[in-house]
Amino acid sequence: MINMLSYIFLSSFALYCFVSCSAADIKNISTDKSSLLAFKSLITSDPHGMLANNWSTSSSVCNWVGVTCDNKHNRVHSLNLGSMGLRGTLSPNLGNLSFLVILDLSNNRFGGMFPNEVCRLRRLKVLDFGFNGFVGEIPMALGELSQLQQLNLSINHFSGFIPPSLCNLSKLEFFNFGKNSLEGTIPPVIGQLGRLKLLILSYNKLSGFIPKEISNISSLQGLFVGSNYFSGPIPEEIGYLDQLEYLILAYNNFSGSIPSNFLNISSLTNLQIEHNSLSASIFNFSNLVQLDLSENAFSGTFPNIAFANLRYLKYLELSSNHILSNLPKSIGNMTSVTFMVDFCGIDGNIPLEIGNMSNLISLSMVGNNINGPIPGTFKGLQKLQRLELSNNGLHGSFIDELCEMRSLIDLYLYNTTLSGVLPTCLGNMTFLEHLDLGYNNLNSKIPSSLWSLTDILEINLTNNAFTGNLPLEIGNLRAIVLLDISRNLISGNIPTTITFLKTMENISLAHNNLQGSIPSSLGDMVGLISLDLSQNMLTGVIPKSLTSLLYLQNINFSYNSLQGEIPDGGLFKTLTAQSFIHNEALCGNPRLQVPLCAKQVRKISRKKKLLLKCTIPLVLLTIFVIACIILIKHKRKKVENNLEKGLSTLGGQRRISYYELVQATNGFNEGNLLGKGGFGSVYQGKLLDGEMIAVKVIDLQSEEKSKSFDAECNSMRNLRHRNLVKIISSCSNLDFKSLVMEFMSNGSVDKWLYSDNYCLNFLQRLNIMIDVASALEYLHHGSSIPVVHCDLKPTNVLLDENMVAHVSDFGIAKLMDEGQSKTHTNTLATIGYLAPEYGSEGIVSVKGDVYSYGIMLMEIFTRRKPTDDMFVGDLSLKTWIGESLSGLILEVLDSNLVQQNGEQMDNILTHMSSIFGLALNCCEHSPAARINMADVKATLIKLKTLIFGRSAT
DSSP: OHHHHHHHHHHHHHHHHHHHHHHHHHHHHHHHHHHHHHHHHTEEEOTTOTTTTTOOTTSOGGGSTTEEEETTTTEEEEEEOTTSOOEEEOOGGGGGOTTOOEEEOOSSEEEEEOOGGGGGOTTOOEEEOOSSEEEEEOOGGGGGOTTOOEEEOOSSEEEEOOOGGGGGOTTOOEEEOOSSEEOSOOOGGGGGOTTOOEEEOOSSOOEEOOOGGGGGOTTOOEEEOOSSEEEEEOOGGGGGOTTOOEEEOOSSEEEEEOOGGGGGOTTOOEEEOOSSEEESOOOOOTTOSEEEOOSSOOBSOOOTTTTTTOOSOOEEEOOSSBOOSOOOGGGGGOOOSEEEOTTSOOEEOOOGGGGGOTTOSEEEOTTSEEEEOOOGGGGGOTTOOEEEOOSSEEOSOOOGGGGGOTTOOEEEOTTSOOEEOOOGGGGGOTTOOEEEOOSSEEOSBOOGGGGGOTTOOEEEOOSSOOBSBOOGGGGGOTTOOEEEOOSSOOEEEOOGGGGGOTTOOEEEOOSSEEESOOOGGGGGOTTOOEEEOOSSOOEEOOOGGGGGOSSOOEEEOOSSEEEEEOOOSGGGGTOOGGGTOSOSEEEOOGGGTOOOOHHHHHHHHHHHHHHHHOOHHHHHHHHHHHHHHHHHHHHHHHHHHHHHSOOOOSTTSOOOOHHHHHHHTTTTOGGGEEEEETTEEEEEEEOTTSOEEEEEEEOTTSHHHHHHHHHHHHHHTTOOOTTBOOEEEEEEOSSOEEEEEEOOTTOBHHHHHHOTTOOOOHHHHHHHHHHHHHHHHIIIIISSSOEEOSOOSGGGEEEOTTOOEEEOOOTTOEEOOTTOOOEEOOOOOOTTTSOHHHHHHOEEOHHHHHHHHHHHHHHHHHTOOTTOTTOOTTOOHHHHHHHHTTTOHHHHSOHHHHHHHGGGHHHHHHHHHHHHHHHHHHTOSSGGGSOOHHHHHHHHHHHHHHHHGGGGO
């Protein structure tokens, strides 16, 4: 009986506990739900609707996006909302998620203070608030999260000191406070974090010494403290960290020497100590993959074993130190891909063993005291693409063995005192793009084989003693951009085939013995920017054809025997007398300090006589006749407008009537509509001869839209460039205005960038931005009157069938009058792309286009519009990119690029910081501080070569 009573009691008690626990579970999951709804209520922007469309009170919290529950306790286990573009502040109710283990809100736009209530989540193992906009100090109570294993507060605006209480996080393995505004020192108690593997404090304002207690963290694999204000010696205790792989101390104020026991860290693969004040000798690190010691005060000599065991090193830079010794023979044991020792004071010969560095791709020893000949063993460097030995004391000749380096793209031997003959084998270097042999003592004829390098971009042979003539074969250099053969002994005529070089931008043949006349066909070199023919013996006249060169910025014809009239069109309107001094018999405008030409004197004389003979009746008669002519033309034009419904007004080269446009577009049918913009609609059409066209029909509902048509006509009237959309004709009357343009079969860049059906690869994006830079360079500097586009953006850049980019839509463009660098406007360009001075003051200049270009350059590689919902407050596309340069470029890059490029991604990421840095340079707040488009174009072309080499051509 007692047993039965006991059984009944125990059963009843168990049932009570079950019911009670079930009720508690319901209550607790309800608490979690309320906490998350409170969290949601403070989110001010949810651009993808992730929470708005999913976190519903009618559904289970465990089914909400980003929420994972623990089945055992029926509680919220993890909240993972990373990279959702959310914006807002954090609710203190997060502290009620008492079973939370993972809290990841990274890569959003949360702001405000770090909520202390989060520090109540004692089960928390992962806390990731990286890449947000949090402000204020890091709370001391964070040290109470005793289970924490990963802590990431990087890329925020935290200030103050590192809380010493963090030493209580004994299970912490990952610690990242990088890219904030933290001050003070690293607390020594950090040495108590015995399980820590990665400690990242880069890009803060920390100072003082590195605490030796860090050596107590025996598990440490990566120490990142670059870009701070640390000083003093590097503690030798770091040498006891026998699992350390990454040691980044760059851009600080460290002094003293590298502790010798660093050699004992067998695991160390990446050591970056550049831009400090370290001195003493350089040691031998046997297992390193990357070593950068540049911009320090290292001195002494290379020990013979310095490179003996660097068998794994891929990148070595020692530039701007005071090594002052010979390169050791052991250099041949290295397997590096990059080796840079510029401006180190190195002397002696280049060791023959350098030919054993068969993996080298880039070798640079600029600005040293290296002497002796170029070793023939260089022929063993079959992978080498870039060789820079400029500004050294090399002597001897240009050896044939250099020609055997068949992968060479860039060869710089500027100012190295080479002498003798330039060999004919130069023609075997078919990959060569940049050849600089300026300021040497080479004294042969230029070998004819040089002119067979059809893909070479730049040739610089200035300040040598080359003889002979320039051959007709010079016309084979169909890709060349720069040719400098100045200050040599070249004679004969300028070959007429030089005009075949349509890509040429800069020619200097100055200080030679050239004779004969200047070929008039130079006017066909449409890309020419600079032409220097000074200090020769040229005769004849200056060709008037040069006035048609739209890019031309600099001309120098001084110190020749030229005669005749100086042209007065194009660039010649702005030139000074310095371009023409010391010639035989030039005449023209007196401002050029030359006499008037005879026909100009006769013309002035005739005008004076005519003025004396003219009578008042004749003047009145003339006025009457002119008035009649104007009246007749006006009536004729009105009749033609009514009958013809509009004819071409852009130069008169094509006449396309309104009826032809109606027929070509099927009556401006909706099926032919390509798109609508702020100033009208664009239709696809097909003329009777089969030519495809695009017809932009202006909406004439307002005066502003009508003016846009006039602005576009004025802007495009005289513009011709491969990267501008060609205007074929225009059609205009009182009731209808349109522009007829060449058809771009691949549509806009915006379509390709944001559509799910299209995807641009990395090379295509880079080529597009090079094309756009070329167009803007032409508009700003190549046109006779500078043109400011004023509305550059992806929708206004169109792609032809070969994916070549063409800038279009000049509806609000501005023409700069002669001598004018800026003007004002009341027309508003697209928000997000316009420069600060445009939006606030209406100031228009070419530098405004540069700003818009920089925004577009960021957009095309991130696939983020400047008006994206994620950009509010202090965060903009520009600041977002600026923050990524701290080493988080992968997080801002379009994910499609990462998926496409695979193994090549590492090479691309290496140069993305340069691309984004260039974009930020374009977007400087001050217009004067912004780069110009010529330099932008040159930089991108160079980066393209570095990334893709010959494969991209």
